[in-house]
Amino acid sequence: MIQIIALPEFEKDLKRLNKKYQSLKNEYLSYIESSEEKGPQGIHLGHNVYKARLAVKSKGKGKSGGLRIISYHFILTYQEDKIYLVAIYDKSEMPSIEMKKIDQIIKKQIGDSALGES
16 A cells, blocks of 8 residues: 655645646646556656656646656555655756755655665
């Protein structure tokens, strides 16, 4: 079973982007359903961190000019995983996010043990 958990910073940014792009709610729900079914989406950046491209119909740019979702895949047991939604951003506002910043968010909101550190 895969549990999806949106971190507070992610929820704040999602709320802001939802106001900007009307179709985002549906595209986000599709992303969540796909993640629950198939596991982490997007390209693996290392340290169980993934970056997914999300096309937003109301933005009209496709995946390449759409939004980015950064997630962290935490494997609890063979049958139980958690996917933490760490960040969501508009590529036109922020071309990329540094791994250092992603690690800081994970450490602050999930804990050092999530990154394999003590």
